[in-house]
Amino acid sequence: MSTNLADPARLATPPTFQSVSLSRRIKNGVATALVWTAFLIAVIPLVWVLYTVVQRGFPVILDGDWWQKSLSGLLARQQGGGAYHAIYGTLVQGLVCALISVPVGIMIAIYLVEYGGRTRLAKATTFMVDILTGVPSIVAALFIYTVWITYAGFGRSAFAVSLALVLLMVPVVVRTTEEMLKIVPDELREASYALGIPKWKTIVKIVIPTALSGILTGIMLALARVMGETAPVLVLAAYAPFINYNLFDGPMASLPLMMVNERNNPTEAGFERLWGAAITLVLIITLFNLLATVISRVLAPKTK
Amino acid sequence: MNDPVVARRPARSGEPGAERGVPAAPHASEAPIPPTPEAPQTPKAPHVRPGDRVFRGLATGSGVFIVALIGAIGLFLVVQAIPSLGLDQVNFLTSREWNTSDPANLRFGILDLLLVTIVVSLLALLIAMPIALGIALFLTQYAPRQLARPFAYVIDLLAAVPSIVFGLWGLFVLGPVLYPVSEWLIEHLGWIPFFAKGNVNVQLGGTVFTAGIVVAVMILPIITAVSREVFERTPTMHVEGAIALGATKWEVVRTTVLPFGKAGYVSASMLGLGRALGETIAVMIILSTATSAFGWSLFDGGATFASKIALAAPEFNDPRSAGAYIAAGLVLFVLTFVVNAIARSIVAGHKEYE
Incomplete structure (x- = not known):
């Protein structure tokens, strides 16, 4: 540097830093462009799908009847009515599924983090949770069909749907809870043991509350995922255009099932019901996703 | 059966920490942590609180449950499929036909x-x-x-x-x-x-x-x-x-x-x-x-x-x-x-x- 300053016209040595050659710059530019393009390509279908759903479904759900009435007594081509029966079905099936999955999932996560350690059973459990994550929803539905309907002899019902959804929800709850329990500092556990508190009470009163916001967020996301599942409702519940409050008997509608049913209805009414149900389902799922974000913000452990 | 449970408990609680890079082998971490009161240092009559036993059982049971569940999925599907496979009139793996409308002639x-x-x-x-x-x-x-x-x-x-x-x-x-x-x-x-x-x-x-x-x-x-x-x-x-x-x-x-x-x-x-x-x-x-x-x-x-x-x-x-x-x-x-x-x-x- 100093030689350059002394005599800028004459360089004693060629500059140490060469500018980046053209071919390297071109490669770099092409790579950057490709990477940006990949992202934009992925955004296209998302925007397109959402636009389709909103454009076709939004006018339908503005009608107050949509949220308060069922399709009871209406013919396929008769306009009017609503999706109350299907909304009820989707929410109740999801809720019952959550009531079963959440305790089971949390207990499995507690076992993996607090008790299992590196035993063979813990390894097998982790592996099986991974496998269960990948089980196609139709296989879960077939399994419940064989156990609940063929062997146990019950009929098709909303409860059977909830059972199949449990298979899909448990692994998600386990994964998120496990991650959350792992980041609870050991100092908290040790402080509790030092006070003579039994391990189970430490877990229930110290570890779980510390991780609660993360766990609840995970549960909401899992719930949003299972409520959009169609395969289990298709195999395990029959469609009813009217309201059925009975979880254990009779056909019960749900939004995905309503869509499957109305997709071959070529009338104007069918079109409205189809896309109305689609936007309602997307809205419910978005709501649960938002709820997850809110919970993680509000309940996050105080850092100060 | 109860003995190792009590003796190893502090090590267990230290384990997630060890996984995240705290340089302590599970057994080494036993020393600095004072034993919990229900784990007396002379382990002649180990006493486990009932609450602990129940909770541990529930947690382990859930772990076993999920392992059994995957096995059950495979098992039930196999048991249900075998009779129909026996009735199949064509080769299950190589046929392109799919006609199940007549259960007597699958x-x-x-x-x-x-x-x-x-x-x-x-x-x-x-x-x-x-x-x-x-x-x-x-x-x-x-x-x-x-x-x-x-x-x-x-x-x-x-x-x-x-x-x-x-x-x-x-x-x-x-x-x-x-x-x-x-x-x-x-x-x-x-x-x-x-x-x-x-x-x-x-x-x-x-x-x-x-x-x-x-x-x-x-x-x-x-x-x-x-x-x-x-x-x-x-x-x-x-x-x-x-x-x-x-x-x-x-x-x-x-x-x-x-x-x-x-x-x-x-x-x-x-x-x-x-x-x-x-x-x-x-x-x-x-x-x-x-x-x-x-x-x-x-x-x-x-x-x-x-x-x-x-x-x-x-x-x-x-x-x-x-x-x-x-x-x-x-x-x-x-x-x-x-x-x-x-x-x-x-x-x-x-x-x-x-």
Whole structure:
């Protein structure tokens, strides 16, 4: 540097830093462009799908009847009515599924983090949770069909749907809870043991509350995922255009099932019901996703 | 039985810490932690509180439950499928026929379902893999820092859209748009078997081509999410080393991020393949039923394992007919199990991803 300053016209040595050659710059530019393009390509279908759903479904759900009435007594081509029966079905099936999955999932996560350690059973459990994550929803539905309907002899019902959804929800709850329990500092556990508190009470009163916001967020996301599942409702519940409050008997509608049913209805009414149900389902799922974000913000452990 | 439980408890509680890099072997951590009161130092009569015993039992029981559950899924499907397989009048693995309307004369073979399933999934994977790689690199390396998070959220939103909505969109919106493309491909590249005129009406859009594209969109988020997680763990030292040697952005990615994350990316793609194989409703809605066998063309129709089962599900009445579909479901289960197990084992072999 100093030689350059002394005599800028004459360089004693060629500059140490060469500018980046053209071919390297071109490669770099092409790579950057490709990477940006990949992202934009992925955004296209998302925007397109959402636009389709909103454009076709939004006018339908503005009608107050949509949220308060069922399709009871209406013919396929008769306009009017609503999706109350299907909304009820989707929410109740999801809720019952959550009531079963959440305790089971949390207990499995507690076992993996607090008790299992590196035993063979813990390894097998982790592996099986991974496998269960990948089980196609139709296989879960077939399994419940064989156990609940063929062997146990019950009929098709909303409860059977909830059972199949449990298979899909448990692994998600386990994964998120496990991650959350792992980041609870050991100092908290040790402080509790030092006070003579039994391990189970430490877990229930110290570890779980510390991780609660993360766990609840995970549960909401899992719930949003299972409520959009169609395969289990298709195999395990029959469609009813009217309201059925009975979880254990009779056909019960749900939004995905309503869509499957109305997709071959070529009338104007069918079109409205189809896309109305689609936007309602997307809205419910978005709501649960938002709820997850809110919970993680509000309940996050105080850092100060 | 109770003895080791009590003696090892403090070590257990220390273990998650040890996994995160606290340099303490499980047994060494026993020393500094004062034993809990219910674990007397002379372990002649170990006393476990009933609450602890119950809670531990519940937690372990849940672990056993999930292991048993997977076994039960396989077992029940096998037990249900065997009688129908015995009644099958044609070869289950090599026949292309599927006729279960008469339970006394079951004729079902999975070859056609298997081919359609594999072609749809591979097409989806072929489209999704490069795009997902690009997105993962974009989100971890290229996107402006403040925007990386919202952008990642946008990609995750794709996963939140229910598959039935994708199916309806694919059939009613994307299908008509793809029609001219399909027409052109058939006309100009029809001599390649993959682009030959298929066995369904292209104008309706219910082809393997449409289904593959829609499934590709659906598996993008999972491949992206897993790859992103791995790419994010590229050691900073490697990246900084490359930068210090004067590498351009792309050269940094090529020499550090890609070699480090390659196995994770392959594993992520396998997970995506597992999803694609089992995708049910979107494929069911899109694919048109074909009367003739699958002829390797992207413009054929037909059914995958999952869509075939879903189509027939409302009419499961005779256990013998249902057994045929359960046999198909069993094959699908084994297929996804193998693919997912391979994906997991790839990652398990790489300790640096932990």
